[in-house]
Amino acid sequence: ATPATYSASLTVRDGGAVVSVAVPITVTILPKPVIQTSSPANPICSGTNAGVALIASLPSTFAWTAASDPEISGEANGSGATINDILSNSANNATHTATYDVVATSTGTGNCTSVTKQILVPVRSLPTVTTVNPAAICSGASLNLPLNASVPSTFTRSFTKETQISGPGAAGGAGSTITGVLNNSDNALSRTITYSVTATSFDGCPGPAKDIVVTVNPLPLVTNTNPAAICSGVSLNLPLNASVASSFAWTFT
Numbered sequence: 451a452t453p454a455t456y457s458a459s460l461t462v463r464d465g466g467a468v469v470s471v472a473v474p475i476t477v478t479i480l481p482k483p484v485i486q487t488s489s490p491a492n493p494i495c496s497g498t499n500a501g502v503a504l505i506a507s508l509p510s511t512f513a514w515t516a517a518s519d520p521e522i523s524g525e526a527n528g529s530g531a532t533i534n535d536i537l538s539n540s541a542n543n544a545t546h547t548a549t550y551d552v553v554a555t556s557t558g559t560g561n562c563t564s565v566t567k568q569i570l571v572p573v574r575s576l577p578t579v580t581t582v583n584p585a586a587i588c589s590g591a592s593l594n595l596p597l598n599a600s601v602p603s604t605f606t607r608s609f610t611k612e613t614q615i616s617g618p619g620a621a622g623g624a625g626s627t628i629t630g631v632l633n634n635s636d637n638a639l640s641r642t643i644t645y646s647v648t649a650t651s652f653d654g655c656p657g658p659a660k661d662i663v664v665t666v667n668p669l670p671l672v673t674n675t676n677p678a679a680i681c682s683g684v685s686l687n688l689p690l691n692a693s694v695a696s697s698f699a700w701t702f703t
Contacts, residue, residue: 480560483508485552485567493572495655496539500548500571503532506564510554514569517549522573525550539573542600547572577603577649579660586665589634593619593664596627599649599657606650611643615666619643634666637693641666670696 483506490502504512514533516525524537525548539546548571554564577599584595597605608622619630620643634641644663650656670692677688690698 480556480558480562481508482562483510483554483556483564485512485554485564487552487567487569489568489570490572493545493574493653494537495574495653496576497536500533500535500537502550502569502571504530504552504554506554506556508554508556508562509558510556510564512552512554514550514552517551519546519548521546522548524548533569533571537571537573539575541575542578543575545572545574574651574653574655575601576655576657577601577651578657579605579647579649579662581647581660581662583663583665586640586667587632588667589669590631592629592631594627594629595662595664597625597647597649599651601651603649603651603657605647607645607647609643609645612641614641615643628662632664632666634668636668637671638668640668668694670694672698 486505486507487502494500506512511529512531513527513529515527516535518525521539521541521544522537523540524535526535528535533550535548537548550569550571551566552569553566556562580598580600581595584593587593599605604624605626606622606624607628609620611620614634614636615632616635617631617633619628619632621630628645632643642663642665644661646659646661648656648659673691673693674688677686680686692698
């Protein structure tokens, strides 16, 4: 828009007689800027930059006020050419919105102020892994651990382990279930493997990693040795021992 100039003349009359010379008067009307930025079409992930670039129909400066939402944090009043707030959504499984009321002020003659425009920035929540540590398994058993999250998600994982743990299950990767045999080479103590699991929602937002600890119990080893020979008719009394606290059963040949 460009300034509009209007001309008029003022004549003073007394009754029907002109008592002054006509004086020309010029009025220039400056346009207001119009904010052309629209609300983002796609939500952002919690913990990321709003990144809203502000544009107006005229060279302008911008200022905004932020409306509060109990689930959104990081929004603030400000000024500048871009809204760069880092927005977080504390809800577990819902999208919430940060609201900004933006005003543009033209930088040319007149410093005209625009009509306030509301910019809405939707913020998706991050998925959280809800799977808990499973019950301990025995060495040589196959782990079968389904992974779950607060919203439909895909999963990736890395791992750390004690040196005594081995087997196909001791691996990182992707998928909704952790599977594979886990072995514990320690004959006396339980050992652990820790999977660091990250859920990424179907909307593409990755959540915080969660550690899931799997305990692998050792297999007991009978530690008895052959006893001394006994005479026929004598009662055998042979205490049984193992590498870990155990109950015993036996067969004979």
